[in-house]
Amino acid sequence: MKSVIRTAAGGPEVLQFVERPVPEPGPGEVRVRVHVSGVNPTDWRSRRRALPPGTAEQVPHQDGAGVIDAVGPGVEPSRAGQRVWIWEAAWERPWGTAQQYTLVPDAHAVELPGRAPFELGAALGIPALTAHRALTVRDGGPGHIAPGTLRERTVLVAGGAGAVGNAAIQLARWAGARVVTTVSGPAKAALARAAGAEKAVDYRAQDAAAEIRAFAPDGVDIVVEVAPGANAALDVAVAAPGAVVAYYSGGEDEHLRVPVLTTLPANLRWQGVFVYTVPPEAKRQAVADVAAAVRAGALRVGEEAGLPLHRFALEHAADAHAALEEGGLVGKVLLDIP
Incomplete structure (x- = not known):
């Protein structure tokens, strides 16, 4: 699969576009075929910090949206095929959303209604x-x-x-x-x-x-x-x-x-x-409330909703990071995943 990784701290140039094997979900995990990855200021800030001890490489980005294509042991099999938005994919984990397939805990993949576009899902999260x-x-x-x-x-x-x-x-x-x-x-x-x-x-x-x-x-x-x-x-x-x-x-x-x-x-x-680091119960309430707002049509993206979208191809992730870090863009930066 196509993936963006970093093996060191630094500027956008440390992001590498590579081929990696498709991962298999473990217990309590789902595998998501990512359609859109969201880029946040915390992503470029964390890119400038050293990798956690014992970590050889990191796939960036916490937020994204796509379709669950496989589930691990302990996850309801009916989740396969569900459209979802992802939150905190890479927090204390090596698997972010800047790749074609990612693994997240079951609760970190939240159902995305059919009328909600993937770009909205990728802009939720953080x-x-x-x-x-x-x-x-x-x-x-x-x-x-x-x-x-x-x-x-x-x-x-x-x-x-x-x-x-x-x-x-x-x-x-x-x-x-x-x-x-x-x-x-x-x-x-x-x-x-x-x-x-x-x-x-x-x-x-x-x-x-x-x-x-x-x-x-x-x-x-x-x-x-x-x-x-x-x-x-x-x-x-x-x-x-x-x-x-x-x-x-x-x-x-x-x-x-x-x-x-x-x-x-x-x-x-x-x-x-x-x-x-928000308390777990408050985090669960936030995820539930944001999901309810999406179902109600209360959250939107695009210039008509006050949030212009700036889209980059996955292989141009470094350009997306540079544009966001320089501060010249107003709106939401997204990566389209092939």
């Missing part, structure tokens, strides 16, 4: 599960996302044109929240509105705090934050009492500085979100 966690860690809940669970709540999504931001907007709107987002220009504002944001604030051209407060005079209840260091002052200025700032990203040298005495009375919560 972005959607991260967004779900950010939307569900506020004190008092909700602990899950479904229609009505965020009714009467206001959500601020920082960077609404990104993959996590897009998923957060769509999930929050499905749950009944009012959503405002910050973006860095008119084109990104249009994408955020296409995703469902009711207000998009261009922080480079507008007074972001004043605009957000005009939309939410009592403050926002949940902040889905992509840049906590840069945006801490804004988040404090617009947060409602008891709000949570759930941050999932930031630069290597970024520091979060918060004025302690002026924020204590509001009981603000600052919550890190690292999807790989």
Whole structure:
């Protein structure tokens, strides 16, 4: 089978396009014929780190979509032939989705409805599960996302044109929240509105705090934050009492500085979100809720849904990594698997 691997840490050039044998699923595993592989920032960041001890090679990418073509012992045989989306394929495992066939634990291959395209399935995983966690860690809940669970709540999504931001907007709107987002220009504002944001604030051209407060005079209840260091002052200025700032990203040298005495009375919560180590029960709830949102048609991809798709062939995986790492693309990077 055709596969992309790395045997060392480094830039995109360490990715190799090779032929490998088709693997056989072990106990509790399914083998998926991958149609589309999703590329996330965590993929290029992990590529720059050393392989785990005892690992000779690694197939990158956590997310993907395809069809189960074989099951291992202990897996329901009827799963063979099922269309699925994959999450966390390569977390502490050698098998990612940047290849024609991959092995994942049974629970990591989630049924994808027939009307949902493979590119949607490949764009779920890390972005959607991260967004779900950010939307569900506020004190008092909700602990899950479904229609009505965020009714009467206001959500601020920082960077609404990104993959996590897009998923957060769509999930929050499905749950009944009012959503405002910050973006860095008119084109990104249009994408955020296409995703469902009711207000998009261009922080480079507008007074972001004043605009957000005009939309939410009592403050926002949940902040889905992509840049906590840069945006801490804004988040404090617009947060409602008891709000949570759930941050999932930031630069290597970024520091979060918060004025302690002026924020204590509001009981603000600052919550890190690292999807790989989210508690198991919360992870199971996130997977179930994202699957329900897909079945309901509440999650979409493409420019009309605020998430343009940038597609590369499998053999050009290095180009896909370079494009994502350089930061020039707005939307979702995908690999089409031959």
